[in-house]
Amino acid sequence: MQAPYASDPATSRGRLHDEDESTFRSAFQRDRDRIIHASAFRRLKHKTQVFIEHEGDYFRTRLTHSIEVAQVARTIAGALGLNAELTEAVALAHDLGHTPFGHTGEEALSALMAPYGGFDHNAQALRIVTALERHYARFDGLNLTWETLEGIAKHNGPVTGVLPWALAEYQTKHDLELHTYASAEAQVAAISDDVAYNHHDLHDGLRAELFSTDELGKLPILDRCFARVDEIYPGLNYYRRRHEALRRFFGLLVEDVIAVAQRSLAEIQPASAQDIREAGFQMIRFSEPLFQDLKVIRQFLFTRMYRAPTVVKMRAEVTRVIDELFPFFMAHPDNLPKQWRKDVEDAEDETALARIVSDYIAGMTDRFALQCHERFIGGGEAAAMRSVPVG
Missing domain, CATH: 1.10.3210.10 (Hypothetical protein af1432)
Known part of the structure; x- marks a missing residue:
């Protein structure tokens, strides 16, 4: 109901x-x-x-x-x-x-699009x-x-x-009332994004051996999760142990969000979806203590995963791919696929063309961007970029 x-x-x-x-x-x-x-x-x-x-x-x-x-x-x-x-x-x-x-590509495209309204x-x-x-x-x-x-x-x-x-x-043609908060459903989608990546980035970082299980066990929240697993399953092998701990971490995040939301809902007693929009605050969120603990975990990931030396090097490489594809298509829009050329013909100025090129590049998959770069510019990045995190 x-x-x-x-x-x-x-x-x-x-x-x-x-x-x-x-x-x-x-x-x-x-x-x-x-x-x-x-x-x-x-x-x-x-x-x-x-x-x-x-x-x-x-x-x-x-x-x-x-x-x-x-x-x-x-x-x-x-x-x-x-x-x-x-x-x-x-x-x-x-x-x-x-x-x-990922975010590396977005940062590159945002810089390139700065003169044309950003990205x-x-x-x-x-x-x-x-x-x-x-x-x-x-x-x-x-x-x-x-x-x-x-x-x-x-x-x-x-x-x-x-x-x-x-x-x-x-x-301009469909007012989304951007000045208010979104529905509770949209707020749930937003916090679920945070729950998911806080969990799976730890899991993927472990699999990539960018940090160890012992290091995770010293972080807030996770220390309790590992301690509980060790209490229930003493002597569990390392792979199952870390999976059990991360599973509990995942569950704690979800439970925290639900508990905070239930308290907020009980306090303001909204009678409609519009009451949520007009509440004046993001109702679906983490508790403050858990949020502070997550900041410590995110800083650990930033240092050990998103800005590891190998990652920094690869960020520069993929940034170069975007940096070189954008001016190429701006100078040679005839190399865009056929279905994009009608838009190019209708473009009234450089800004309109840049936005078409941005739409095209933003829609590329990783592998297609590498293939396009190799085809039009050269450099052979594709073989060098396998299995490397870029943040």
């Missing part, structure tokens, strides 16, 4: 382009399904989470990360009486706008689902509901100040 503050598909604010309702799926279910079937969602399979062109099937990709986020989000949504389909839709879409090579992966996700997915006869994009678009745009909180150009452009 859904809570009164849950988003109700029956009272959705609708879609930019009117459509007949499905006879067997809710509006939010259709949104989720359209996201799963989108080309951009499939491309996440070959986009970096932390490790580029990894060998084997163990390290997370942007796709497996998104699936893990959706799983956590559905769990929390269920515990809080929220709409699971809307929560899952936002969770699955939240990383659609990421560039190749922001959240705004790019909105752009993908409202403009760049071009499969339907009647409209560009996926024509998602207002609630799902709102969640994609502001799941991390209100968006104020100078807006990323992609977000500002869409806002």
